[in-house]
Amino acid sequence: MRVIIAGGGLGGLSAALRAAELGAQVTLLEKGDSPGGSFVYSSGYVWSYADLPTFRRETPGGDAILQRLVLERLGSCLTWLEDAGGGLLARETGNPLTFGARFDPERTVSALVERLEASGGEVLTDTAFEALREDDAGRVTGVLARSSGGKQEYGADAVILASGGFAGDPELVARHIIGGPGRMRVRAHPRSTGDGFRAALQKGALASAGLDEFYGRNLPAPPAEFPPERFVEVSQLYGRYAVAINARGERYADEGADWSETALTRATAHQPGLYAYYILDAAGLEGRVRERTAKEMVGTARRTGGTVVEATSLTGLADNLAEHGVPHDAFLRTLEEYNATIVAGENLSPPRSGQAWPLRFPPFVAVKVAPSITHTVGGLAVDAGCRVLRRKDERPIPGLYAAGVEVGGVSVGGYTSGLASALVFGGTAAESAVADG
Numbered sequence: 001m002r003v004i005i006a007g008g009g010l011g012g013l014s015a016a017l018r019a020a021e022l023g024a025q026v027t028l029l030e031k032g033d034s035p036g037g038s039f040v041y042s043s044g045y046v047w048s049y050a051d052l053p054t055f056r057r058e059t060p061g062g063d064a065i066l067q068r069l070v071l072e073r074l075g076s077c078l079t080w081l082e083d084a085g086g087g088l089l090a091r092e093t094g095n096p097l098t099f100g101a102r103f104d105p106e107r108t109v110s111a112l113v114e115r116l117e118a119s120g121g122e123v124l125t126d127t128a129f130e131a132l133r134e135d136d137a138g139r140v141t142g143v144l145a146r147s148s149g150g151k152q153e154y155g156a157d158a159v160i161l162a163s164g165g166f167a168g169d170p171e172l173v174a175r176h177i178i179g180g181p182g183r184m185r186v187r188a189h190p191r192s193t194g195d196g197f198r199a200a201l202q203k204g205a206l207a208s209a210g211l212d213e214f215y216g217r218n219l220p221a222p223p224a225e226f227p228p229e230r231f232v233e234v235s236q237l238y239g240r241y242a243v244a245i246n247a248r249g250e251r252y253a254d255e256g257a258d259w260s261e262t263a264l265t266r267a268t269a270h271q272p273g274l275y276a277y278y279i280l281d282a283a284g285l286e287g288r289v290r291e292r293t294a295k296e297m298v299g300t301a302r303r304t305g306g307t308v309v310e311a312t313s314l315t316g317l318a319d320n321l322a323e324h325g326v327p328h329d330a331f332l333r334t335l336e337e338y339n340a341t342i343v344a345g346e347n348l349s350p351p352r353s354g355q356a357w358p359l360r361f362p363p364f365v366a367v368k369v370a371p372s373i374t375h376t377v378g379g380l381a382v383d384a385g386c387r388v389l390r391r392k393d394e395r396p397i398p399g400l401y402a403a404g405v406e407v408g409g410v411s412v413g414g415y416t417s418g419l420a421s422a423l424v425f426g427g428t429a430a431e432s433a434v435a436d437g
Contacts, residue, residue: 001023001024001025001157001158001433001434001437002024002025002026002027002155002156002157002158003016003019003024003025003026003027003156003157003158003159003160003430003433003434004027004028004029004142004143004154004156004158004159004160005019005026005027005028005029005159005160005162005403006029006129006143006159006160006161006162006163006195006196007028007029007030007031007037007129007161007162007163007164007196007404007406008028008029008030008031008032008034008035008036008037008123008125008162009035009036009037009038009039009162009164009404009422010037010039010108010109010404010419010422010423010426011037011162011164011403011404011405011406011421011422011423011425011426012028012030012035012037012160012162012163012403012404012426013028013035013109013112013113013116013426014077014081014112014403014422014423014426014427014430015160015162015401015403015426015427015429015430016028016116016121016123016430017084017112017115017116017119017121018080018426018427018430018431019160019430019433019434020116020119020120020121021119022430022431022434023434024158024430024433024434025120026116026119026120026121026122027121027122027124027154027156028116028121028122028123028124029124029127029128029129029143029145029154030123030124030125030126030127031126031127031128031129031163031191031195032125032126032189032191033125033126034125035109035112035113035123035125036105036106036109036189037164037188037189037191037192038164038188038189038192038374038375038418039105039108039109039419039422040105040106040109040189041105041187041188041189041228041229041231041232042105042232042419043102043232044089044102044103044104044105044108044419045093045100045101045102045417045419046074046078046081046100046101046102046103046417046419046420046423047074047093047095047098047099047100047101047417047419047420048070048071048074048098048099048100048416048417048420049071049097049098049416050096050097050098050099051071052064052067052068052071054097055067055070055071055416058097058258058414058415058416059410059411059412059413059414059415059416060412060413060414061209061210061412061413061414062210062409062410062411062412062413062414062416063208063209063409063410063412065383065384066382066384066407066409066410067410067416069384069424069425069428070410070416070420070421070424073424073427073428074099074100074420074423074424075099077423077424077427078100078101078423080427081103081108081423082101084111084112084115085107085108085111085112085114085115086103086107086108086111086112087103087104087105087106087107087108087111088101088102088103088104089101089102089103089104090102094290095259097259100417100420124145124147126147126148127145127146127147128145128146128147128195129143129144129145129161129163129195129196129199130143130144130145130146130151130195130199131143131144131199131202132144132159132199132200132202132203132400133153133155134203134399137398138203138204138397138398139397139398139399140156140158140159140203140397140398140399140400141155141156141399142154142155142156142159143156143159156399157399157433157437158399158400158401158433158434158436159399159400159401160401160402160403160426160429160430160433161196161197161199161200161380161388161400161401161402161403161406162196162402162403162404162406162422162426162429163191163192163193163194163195163196163197163406164188164189164191164192164196164375164404164405164406165192165194165197165375165376165379165404165405165406165408166192166193166194166197166198166376166379167186167188167192167214167373167374167375167376168186168188168189168190168191168192168193168194169192169193169194170183172194172197173214173373173376176211176212176376176378177211177212177213177214177269177373177376178269178270178274179212179270182273182274183274184216184269184274184370184371184372184373185219185370185371185372185373186372186373187216187217187219187231187372187373187374188228188231188373188374188375189228192375192405196380196402196406197379197380197406200380200388200397200400200402203397203400204390204391204392204397205380205381205388205389205390205391205397205400206380206381206388206389206390206391206394207378207379207380207381207391207408208378208379208380208381208407208408208409209378209408209409209412210377210378210408210409210411210412210413211376211377211378211379211408212378213266213376213377213378213411213412213413214266214269214373214374214375214376214377215260215262215373215374215375215377215411215415215418216262216265216266216269216371216372216373216374217231217235217236217237217261217265217371217372217374218235218236218237218239218261218264218265218268218276218278218369218370218371218372219231219234219235219236219369219370219371219372220234220236220300220301220304220305220306220307220367220368220369220370221275221306221307221368221369221370222370223305223306223307224301224304224305224306224307225304225305226304230304231372233300234300234301234304235297236278236297236298236301236367236369237261237289237297238278238280238284238287238289238294238297238298239255239256239261239264239278240255240256240261240287240289240354241280241284241285241287241294242255242278242279242280242284242294243255243278243279243280243335243338243359244264244267244268244276244277244278244279245276245277245279245326245331245334245335245366246271246272246275246276246277247271247272247273247275247276247325247326248272248327248330249326249327249328249329249330249331249332249333249334250330250334251334251338251348251350252267252268252271252276252350253267253268253350254350254351254352254353255352256352256353256354256355256356257353258414258415260415262414262415263414265371265372266371268369268370268371269371274370274371275368275369275370276368276369276370277309277321277326277366277367277368277369278366278367278369279317279335279359279364279365279366280294280298280359280364280365280367281359281360281361281362281363281364281365282361282362282363283357283360283361284357284359285298285363285365298365298367301367301369306367306368307324307367307368308365308366308367308368309321309324309365309366309367310363310364310365310366311362311363311364312362312363312364313362313364314332314335314336314359314364315332316364317364317365317366318331318332318335320366321366324368335359338358338359339358339359339360342356342357342358343358374418375405375418376405376408377405377408377409377410377411377412378408378409378412379402379405379406379407379408379409380402380406380407380408381394381408381409382401382402382407382425383396384428385401385428385429385431385432386401386402386403386407386425386428386429386432387400387401387432387436388400388401388402398436399436401429401430401432401433402425402429403421403422403425403426403428403429404418404421404422404425404426405418405421405422407421407425
């Protein structure tokens with residue numbers, strides 16, 4: 001049996017190696033000059049929520065069948081990855097809501113590629129998947145790909161799409177996520193441009209829920225500059241200790257809505273100019289997220305050339321921010337009303353989850369942040385075997401499977417690990433493809 005995998009991230013590599021272990025003849029097509037995908041820019045945590053009720057609470061709009069699949073299979077998949085030579089760093093996540101492990105991305109990718117090639121699998125780099133081929137009965141029979149040597153067709157009994165969603169395609173992001181002009185920085189490799197998603201839709205595939213959602217982080221806004229290798233380090237993950245203010249000088253979101261601050265990042269993507277300011281006082285600067293304080297993260301933003309404004313009073317901060325285009329009076333009124341509401345014990349609007357403190361202690365700091373997109377939440381609809389479903393009847397398209405964040409709808413309304421989707425769905429898709437024969 002011949003299996004083609006489109007995409008060489010963790011999902012594609014997991015699918016390829018698992019299919020090879022099951023006896024398939026495997027060819028993995030990687031668009032870039034080396035496999036690894038966005039996994040190599042990640043912190044390496046692969047995790048799931050601890051139980052289904054927590055999963056449902058944190059991602060209430062997600063597909064419960066796929067959530068259960070992740071929950072039930074992740075433990076064995078982590079063991080499989082470790083046995084395959086994955087560079088295990090820790091068997092914990094540091095979050096009581098979750099379980100999982102942390103792997104060294106570079107070592108893990110190298111081990112998977114080595115094991116795949118030793119099993120007879122083929123990895124073709126600089127080879128971009130372009131389209132699906134099908135027979136008259138609608139069964140997928142291969143792919144069309146492009147490399148420096150031109151276009152070539154590859155026949156297959158099964159095709160597994162693992163090209164990483166559409167985070168790197170500005171047109172699709174603008175249409176589905178931003179809903180207007182503007183462009184978000186891609187906090188991942190730039191090759192996730194919707195190749196698998198588009199190709200499957202052209203063959204009548206069903207899109208999942210959550211096309212308007214994404215996972216990402218608020219990062220230092222331009223003119224800050226940093227390479228992809230610093231994506232984790234430069235993340236401004238302290239909104240829970242700050243007050244988030246948009247270009248109009250207004251609060252626009254619940255800063256403490258969720259532990260991952262995904263909701264805050266998504267809200268920033270809908271603000272004028274696609275940026276905001278995080279406002280902190282001395283107390284907020286001491287807030288800690290895992291091993292880092294907000295003050296340390298602000299320092300990182302400053303060192304990258306980001307906009308960091310400081311003053312000894314809120315009035316002084318308003319004066320300084322006015323030079324950056326933030327309306328002085330609106331900004332000052334927003335913070336004065338915010339402080340007064342908290343002191344009076346009244347409800348904020350927008351509401352704020354968790355503990356809220358007034359901004360009282362100098363120095364007062366404002367950091368300009370902009371949303372970035374790591375991966376899309378919406379994608380292709382699949383069944384419990386990661387078979388891609390047909391739009392017209394919601395039945396599987398014969399010969400077509402998906403893995404990683406190519407599979408959509410798992411974390412609608414919240415956030416869950418994209419790397420867990422890669423690992424679990426990669427193995428599941430491979431097993432289904434070989435079993436379906």
